[in-house]
Amino acid sequence: MARKPQFGPGTSIVAENRRRQMDPSRRLPIVRNVTEEDIVLLLGHRAPGSAYPSAHPPLAEQQEPDCPMRKLVSPTEGAKAGDRVRYIQFADSMFNAPCQPYQRTYVEMYRFRGIDPGTLSGRQIVECRERDLEKYSKELIETDLFDPARSGLRGATVHGHSLRLSEDGMMFDALQRCILDRDGIVKYVKDQVGVPLDRPVSVGKPMVEDWLKRKSTIFHSLVGTPLRNDPEYIEYLQRIHSLRTKYGFMPMEG
Amino acid sequence: MTDVLEFPQCRIVPMRLLGADTTRRLLDRLATIHGVRRILLNGQNLPSTVPYGPSRGLATVHPQRKKIRVLGTEVDLRVQVGSLVLEVEDRSVIDEVRSLCGDFFTDFSCSVQEGRFMKTRPSLSDYARYGPLPDPAMIGLSDPKQKEDPVFLTEPTGCRGDL
Numbered sequence: 107m108a109r110k111p112q113f114g115p116g117t118s119i120v121a122e123n124r125r126r127q128m129d130p131s132r133r134l135p136i137v138r139n140v141t142e143e144d145i146v147l148l149l150g151h152r153a154p155g156s157a158y159p160s161a162h163p164p165l166a167e168q169q170e171p172d173c174p175m176r177k178l179v180s181p182t183e184g185a186k187a188g189d190r191v192r193y194i195q196f197a198d199s200m201f202n203a204p205c206q207p208y209q210r211t212y213v214e215m216y217r218f219r220g221i222d223p224g225t226l227s228g229r230q231i232v233e234c235r236e237r238d239l240e241k242y243s244k245e246l247i248e249t250d251l252f253d254p255a256r257s258g259l260r261g262a263t264v265h266g267h268s269l270r271l272s273e274d275g276m277m278f279d280a281l282q283r284c285i286l287d288r289d290g291i292v293k294y295v296k297d298q299v300g301v302p303l304d305r306p307v308s309v310g311k312p313m314v315e316d317w318l319k320r321k322s323t324i325f326h327s328l329v330g331t332p333l334r335n336d337p338e339y340i341e342y343l344q345r346i347h348s349l350r351t352k353y354g355f356m357p358m359e360g
Numbered sequence: 361m362t363d364v365l366e367f368p369q370c371r372i373v374p375m376r377l378l379g380a381d382t383t384r385r386l387l388d389r390l391a392t393i394h395g396v397r398r399i400l401l402n403g404q405n406l407p408s409t410v411p412y413g414p415s416r417g418l419a420t421v422h423p424q425r426k427k428i429r430v431l432g433t434e435v436d437l438r439v440q441v442g443s444l445v446l447e448v449e450d451r452s453v454i455d456e457v458r459s460l461c462g463d464f465f466t467d468f469s470c471s472v473q474e475g476r477f478m479k480t481r482p483s484l485s486d487y488a489r490y491g492p493l494p495d496p497a498m499i500g501l502s503d504p505k506q507k508e509d510p511v512f513l514t515e516p517t518g519c520r521g522d523l
Binding site: 261262263265266269270271272273274278280281282285299300301302 | 374375376377378379382404405406407410411412413414415418420421422423424440442467468
């Protein structure tokens with residue numbers, strides 16, 4: 107019998123959103139358009155239009171060792187060209203940001219190839235070859251995994267995910283990389299590490315509160331869906347907690 | 361141990377981090393309440409330069425980090441204010457503060473808590489900085505390592521409000 111992945115437990119909207127984002131057979135809806143040049147500006151790894159610096163010669167020009175694994179796994183475009191490994195990092199507010207660090211890693215592992223994600227409580231970084239990164243970044247920013255106000259591109263000085271929002275609804279950023287302009291559109295005036303950009307990069311309007319609540323992947327008892335409202339999720343968490351505790355104490359019972 | 365007169369304290373906690381202009385308007389109103397002795401602004405630090413990463417040392421031009429004028433006195437705002445701690449003459453002033461906050465915060469909620477939020481007795485660090493007889497007005501206002509003194513407001517009620 108063919109195995110059908112479940113992606114995660116739960117009956118709440120948060121659980122459903124988590125499964126929807128993780129499932130690679132379901133397309134993530136595109137809710138904004140950001141040009142490739144803008145993505146390159148936001149990442150700040152190379153000047154727009156410049157050639158990709160390389161870390162090694164293209165694979166086609168190299169003598170590849172006779173390895174069965176290399177025959178089995180086809181290289182990504184970036185690996186084929188010998189691109190450098192570069193990164194994008196996100197910070198996601200606990201106030202109903204559409205994606206969260208652990209969730210991002212799950213989503214990326216299911217959907218992307220040739221990546222190395224790093225997950226922390228308030229930020230999530232993903233490293234991969236440069237031209238793959240630009241492709242993945244576009245998807246991460248244009249789809250409903252991103253909200254201009256509650257998610258932030260932050261390569262360094264990421265503090266803000268667990269704080270109250272600013273008066274205008276934006277997540278706190280000590281470097282003020284993006285601003286909510288008078289026309290209601292969020293514009294990045296610095297790249298992800300805080301270097302000022304030559305021109306602002308628009309990433310669209312912040313989503314409304316109701317949309318965020320419907321698309322959120324974090325349980326929040328004050329502004330969103332409380333975990334207590336999802337008994338199936340609690341049962342799963344208690345099972346994992348119990349198994350881990352027993353295994354650490356007495357492995358034969360685990 | 362220095363004898364210290366202890367006054368009631370309260371803390372204003374808005375549901376959103378306040379911008380510089382809102383902070384100025386709120387301080388303008390709080391400082392005019394008769395019986396407010398001292399005000400301490402708490403919040404997230406806004407560094408003047410990028411502290412970490414590849415752009416370390418670059419100036420961070422943050423719109424919320426600026427000088428504001430409160431009752432005609434200039435205050436250098438270096439935090440995005442998240443809460444304000446007030447020391448007041450007596451408990452009736454706290455009710456006045458609560459009423460002011462109810463009128464002031466219309467777009468989002470705010471809570472006014474009573475308790476002890478500010479240091480009232482000198483610590484070892486205060487002893488190291490100010491010596492055996494510190495000015496009671498300075499205790500609890502700021503980090504003893506901070507090189508700048510608090511701001512003193514002198515008008516209009518006659519009672520001193522320190523920021």
